[in-house]
Amino acid sequence: MDRKKEILEAATRSFSLFGYKATTMEQIAKIANVGKGTIYTFFANKEVLFQEIVRKMICEMKQEATDAIKEGASFQENAHDALMKMLEFRETHQLYAKIVDEEKDWRTPAAKQMLHETEQAIVTFIKEKIDKYVAKGELRQINSELVAYLLFKAYLAFINDWNVTHDESLPEVEIANFFQETIFRSLLV
Amino acid sequence: MDRKKEILEAATRSFSLFGYKATTMEQIAKIANVGKGTIYTFFANKEVLFQEIVRKMICEMKQEATDAIKEGASFQENAHDALMKMLEFRETHQLYAKIVDEEKDWRTPAAKQMLHETEQAIVTFIKEKIDKYVAKGELRQINSELVAYLLFKAYLAFINDWNVTHDESLPEVEIANFFQETIFRSLLV
DNA sequence: TATTTGACTGAATCACTCATTTGGTCATTT
DNA sequence: AAATGACCAAATGAGTGATTCAGTCAAATA
Structure with a gap:
């Protein structure tokens, strides 16, 4: 499966539901079924994502x-x-x-x-x-x-x-x- | 001296310098050379003033x-x-x-x-x-x-x-x- | 080897507490 | 009758220790 796409979808859902501040990278990783570190192989940091x-x-x-x-x-x-x-x-x-x-x-x-x-x-x-x-x-x-x-x-x-x-x-x-x-x-x- | 006028002038100065929140009734009284209670004989409360x-x-x-x-x-x-x-x-x-x-x-x-x-x-x-x-x-x-x-x-x-x-x-x-x-x-x- | 991972870190934020402050009152003074 | 400041309950804020979190990296996995 396309991990980048999974991450983007998970992050979109989380940012939409909780906003920027209240969304944690761990939360996104969990929803995307991905390790936290993986996110950082696609996006430099939370802000860029x-x-x-x-x-x-x-x-x-x-x-x-x-x-x-x-x-x-x-x-x-x-x-x-x-x-x-x-x-x-x-x-x-x-x-x-x-x-x-x-x-x-x-x-x-x-x-x-x-x-x-x-x-x-x-x-x-x-x-x-x-x-x-x-x-x-x-x-x-x-x-x-x-x-x-x-x-x-x-x-x-x-x-x-x-x-x-x-x-x-x-x-x-x-x-x-x-x-x-x-x-x-x-x-x- | 007109105590109401003194109070108004003191309050104006204080509100202008420090804003609403940071201005205290005691401060106003001090500047106006007036007891704190006196203010309340002219104005119902801080907000009305x-x-x-x-x-x-x-x-x-x-x-x-x-x-x-x-x-x-x-x-x-x-x-x-x-x-x-x-x-x-x-x-x-x-x-x-x-x-x-x-x-x-x-x-x-x-x-x-x-x-x-x-x-x-x-x-x-x-x-x-x-x-x-x-x-x-x-x-x-x-x-x-x-x-x-x-x-x-x-x-x-x-x-x-x-x-x-x-x-x-x-x-x-x-x-x-x-x-x-x-x-x-x-x-x- | 290339990719993924989660334990780890320091900085930021949080919940909590308790001392201080403050708006407003009222018994006393003038 | 008017003015006052000590007083009170409520709100605030400084100080604290604990928790959370973004980002890293050595180890695990493929």
Whole structure:
């Protein structure tokens, strides 16, 4: 059997269930039916193993976002769907949710770093879509990195932060309509 | 001498220097040249005393923002100046900066609560300006609360969060130009 | 020989304790 | 009537010894 694959699967399960800090290398070895030392023949250390797993998760997330893209649709429609998918992923996907919690509650440096990498991936994904629609002539020529960053932060604020200060969360349609009237409207040629 | 005023001044100094948690009622009493019990004849408890002080700070902040408003200027110009003033206040003003730190590092509930109240004050301030400019006919009729919230979160993201992931912070002009091209542009009639 | 393994190590973290501190009270003083 | 600080219960934190854990490496295995 492919030992590296076994280890990756075991580690993914453990990190998803318990987070980075609460997962021990011995635990992973036990689940993978492998000696602890074996892990170190494939991965330099715990952090590197974690990175590989999170990066795989990022790929899955990008794939889901890509699947949500409809070829003929407007930028607003696609960007909205992609962002919603990825922010839903953030709350739904066990590992992503665990990383967010761990960074918030314990400031685990490894979790913080990979959380940033994941968020950067989202921003880059959106930036690429913007560039495509600019090339298509549907959007004005703007700084796509800044716009992508703004869209991510704005969506995060309205979906995650809003209910911290307000007692009912905003319905998705209301968010969509609001951003259509503000940010998206300003991007059209 | 006005004992209440002495206490307020002493408490303001202490909270500004050491934060909420690290300030003791005995310390305040000592600085105010007052017995500890005296404080409790004016304020129900430590939290209420803190609230009164933070609310005074909020007034000062709003005053500074109001001073930054130029009567004849455009909405963008005034909103930008007001937001920048208040976010500068957030980093410059000893007490505000201490509250932000304390909420981040210790999650002190009292600090968290007053931080929210302060941020809500900023959003409300901006909302009122929006309503004014909508009435003036300079801005389209939009949900002013949502726009105010968006502006606050967006400015916070570009001024505070940007340099967390990027190594050089954005120059103010670049931020102003970017928001002019995006959010502000979409608000004009 | 090449690969796998788990006992081993030092550093970090933990649970626990107990002395100190602190928010708030109230009998006494002014 | 107003001010005070000794006092109290609860919370905090320093100090501790025990435990846990990431990573290593000599021995076992294939």
